[in-house]
Amino acid sequence: MPALMTPLAITAYTATSAIGHGLAAQLDALRHERSGLRPNDFSSAPLDCWVGRVDGVEDASLPAALAAWECRNNRLTWLGLNQDGFLDRVHAARERYGAGRIALLLGTSTASIGATEEAYRRLDPDGGFADDMLRPAIHAPHSLVGFAAAALGLEGPCLTISTACSSSAKVFASAERMIRLGLVDAAVVGGVDTLCDSVLFGFNALELVSSVPCRPFDAARNGISIGEAAGFALLERADVAPAAPQLLGYGEASDAHHMSTPHPDGLGAELALRDALARAGLDAAQVDYINLHGTASLKNDEVEAALVSRSFPARTRASSTKGFTGHTLGAAGIVEATIALQAIEHGLIPGNLGGSTPDPICGEQFAWHNEQQRVDVALSNSFGFGGNNACLAFARAGFAA
Amino acid sequence: MNTLRVYVEGVGLWSPQLADFAAFTSLLAGSMPTLPATRPGAATLPPNERRRAPESVLLAAEVAGQAITMSGRDPATLACVFASAHGDQPITDYMCATLAQAPAELSPIRFHNSVHNAAVGYWTIATGCLAPSTAVAAQRFSFGAGLLEAVSQVLAEQQPVLLTCSDTAGTQPLLEVTGCSQPFGCALVLVPGASAASLARLDLTLTPRLICTELAEPLAGWREANASAAALPLLTLLARGHGRCQLDAAATLGLQIDMGSIA
Numbered sequence: 001m002p003a004l005m006t007p008l009a010i011t012a013y014t015a016t017s018a019i020g021h022g023l024a025a026q027l028d029a030l031r032h033e034r035s036g037l038r039p040n041d042f043s044s045a046p047l048d049c050w051v052g053r054v055d056g057v058e059d060a061s062l063p064a065a066l067a068a069w070e071c072r073n074n075r076l077t078w079l080g081l082n083q084d085g086f087l088d089r090v091h092a093a094r095e096r097y098g099a100g101r102i103a104l105l106l107g108t109s110t111a112s113i114g115a116t117e118e119a120y121r122r123l124d125p126d127g128g129f130a131d132d133m134l135r136p137a138i139h140a141p142h143s144l145v146g147f148a149a150a151a152l153g154l155e156g157p158c159l160t161i162s163t164a165c166s167s168s169a170k171v172f173a174s175a176e177r178m179i180r181l182g183l184v185d186a187a188v189v190g191g192v193d194t195l196c197d198s199v200l201f202g203f204n205a206l207e208l209v210s211s212v213p214c215r216p217f218d219a220a221r222n223g224i225s226i227g228e229a230a231g232f233a234l235l236e237r238a239d240v241a242p243a244a245p246q247l248l249g250y251g252e253a254s255d256a257h258h259m260s261t262p263h264p265d266g267l268g269a270e271l272a273l274r275d276a277l278a279r280a281g282l283d284a285a286q287v288d289y290i291n292l293h294g295t296a297s298l299k300n301d302e303v304e305a306a307l308v309s310r311s312f313p314a315r316t317r318a319s320s321t322k323g324f325t326g327h328t329l330g331a332a333g334i335v336e337a338t339i340a341l342q343a344i345e346h347g348l349i350p351g352n353l354g355g356s357t358p359d360p361i362c363g364e365q366f367a368w369h370n371e372q373q374r375v376d377v378a379l380s381n382s383f384g385f386g387g388n389n390a391c392l393a394f395a396r397a398g399f400a401a
Numbered sequence: 402m403n404t405l406r407v408y409v410e411g412v413g414l415w416s417p418q419l420a421d422f423a424a425f426t427s428l429l430a431g432s433m434p435t436l437p438a439t440r441p442g443a444a445t446l447p448p449n450e451r452r453r454a455p456e457s458v459l460l461a462a463e464v465a466g467q468a469i470t471m472s473g474r475d476p477a478t479l480a481c482v483f484a485s486a487h488g489d490q491p492i493t494d495y496m497c498a499t500l501a502q503a504p505a506e507l508s509p510i511r512f513h514n515s516v517h518n519a520a521v522g523y524w525t526i527a528t529g530c531l532a533p534s535t536a537v538a539a540q541r542f543s544f545g546a547g548l549l550e551a552v553s554q555v556l557a558e559q560q561p562v563l564l565t566c567s568d569t570a571g572t573q574p575l576l577e578v579t580g581c582s583q584p585f586g587c588a589l590v591l592v593p594g595a596s597a598a599s600l601a602r603l604d605l606t607l608t609p610r611l612i613c614t615e616l617a618e619p620l621a622g623w624r625e626a627n628a629s630a631a632a633l634p635l636l637t638l639l640a641r642g643h644g645r646c647q648l649d650a651a652a653t654l655g656l657q658i659d660m661g662s663i664a
């Protein structure tokens with residue numbers, strides 16, 4: 001059993017996805033049950049599916065000083081950092097603590113692999129990269145974090161976490177450990193993934209992509225809709241911001257089962273959930289809302305619905321918001337963390353968009369449409385390939401477990 | 402800045418020139434160790450997986466298995482931090498080349514092997530490990546940044562952690578941007594306290610100064626040929642049994658490491 005965790009303050013957060021730039025747009029889409037999915041207009045060759053594409057990424061050019069980092073993923077990163085005053089909040093923290101006392105820990109599944117794909121589409125006649133693509137930093141998994149470190153002027157610990165679809169949930173755990181040990185005073189966490197051929201054709205090859213908008217937990221669900229997103233949060237010690245929402249706990253565990261399908265009994269997912277509850281000092285009955293991983297793949301939803309049924313009372317509300325954003329892969333953890341935080345802030349349980357004929361395996365916990373109620377404690381589940389599971393626990397300021 | 406103290410219980414190492422940490426130690430002592438097999442053996446993986454797994458997975462599993470064997474610990478219980486600067490370059494090359502020509506023909510197996518956490522995924526499956534596992538990257542600072550993440554897990558959770566850092570070689574045209582021309586991998590089993598299995602005590606301090614320890618022959622140039630070989634100054638300390646080195650943990654952050662003997 002992990003030790004009880006001292007909560008951390010989340011002093012700023014933001015998200016940009018197919019349902020809009022920044023928190024106000026996200027809340028508006030959630031309130032009106034408006035999906036951001038559209039027919040695929042992205043891949044370099046036709047692919048019959050729906051995608052959660054962010055509008056305006058193409059226009060979000062980087063400042064001249066950062067031009068060497070130019071690529072779609074870093075454009076989305078820059079667009080995301082510029083929402084909700086997040087850049088200013090990081091600059092203020094940098095003034096307060098010093099650039100070397102803030103960690104930068106971001107998750108991504110594919111970083112800017114889209115730029116490497118582009119380089120391969122237009123190789124020079126001699127078979128090498130074109131001159132404008134000879135930028136080593138954008139062809140590495142660390143591209144996102146290298147760019148963000150330069151854009152934010154941070155000089156502390158700086159790490160890419162890339163565990164597929166749990167990446168930007170696990171960053172909260174790494175940040176908490178570094179703050180607890182006194183290595184840093186604050187941490188910028190989050191994640192970014194952008195649409196690219198690798199994930200569209202890759203998940204398609206695995207027969208995991210639906211040709212219709214994804215239907216999480218629906219009896220007729222037949223696969224995911226891939227999305228893109230950028231999201232960030234600033235974590236500090238709770239005593240500096242007693243009015244801010246809090247990270248109460250986190251859990252991480254491995255399935256030890258299969259590279260691309262979850263453990264049939266949700267073993268790792270349940271271990272991560274128990275670990276998060278124990279660290280947060282919570283009983284399952286105290287959880288008001290769970291934002292589920294709910295990808296709309298046959299297996300994930302079956303395993304996760306069973307986990308919810310056996311772990312929580314009917315009063316705990318649960319939903320997947322992948323029907324809004326699509327599955328934003330390495331960015332899913334942070335996007336859904338911000339939705340959990342908005343659930344607390346606005347008393348909004350987002351409905352499980354796309355689940356019009358609920359799978360009978362789903363229990364009474366499922367919120368098929370929006371519900372308005374006070375939320376003190378919200379969890380967020382994120383599960384990735386390789387059997388990599390994470391669960392985050394958030395609470396309203398001043399909540400005492 | 403406080404000092405981070407951890408203990409090393411196991412070391413793994415593989416390159417085309419060096420089969421293990423003992424070979425590395427004898428190389429430093431001036432002898433010519435026997436060359437390893439052309440592919441890492443990765444004996445921890447079941448035979449089926451060993452046949453199917455890409456070289457990046459074999460390399461990480463090989464060094465992880467060596468370190469675990471030396472430590473005598475049960476791998477099923479160890480949290481894992483697997484670092485790599487570039488992930489699986491041959492798969493990146495295959496995927497980008499296929500996507501440029503015939504995207505609908507992309508191999509599903511190669512796609513799921515392309516995730517950065519493929520190696521740690523195979524490892525946890527092979528060892529029945531339910532503990533937390535992570536896959537990290539930080540360009541040419543991947544070893545230092547991965548070490549810092551592993552040490553923070555050891556100390557914050559008071560648990561042993563298996564750290565690996567490995568990269569295989571790339572081919573053109575990707576090689577021109579990764580610069581990774583030689584395979585290299587290493588692994589450490591790091592624990593919070595001294596025990597009969599302790600090999601060394603490490604005291605780590607974060608420093609804003611970037612002065613990466615120089616590498617003498619025959620190791621000079623290895624770091625240029627593989628980002629994971631940034632571990633060599635620390636591996637040299639472990640082979641010699643004493644001393645101090647400095648690694649880069651980020652573009653603006655150094656990691657000073659003092660090695661002490663086990664009291």
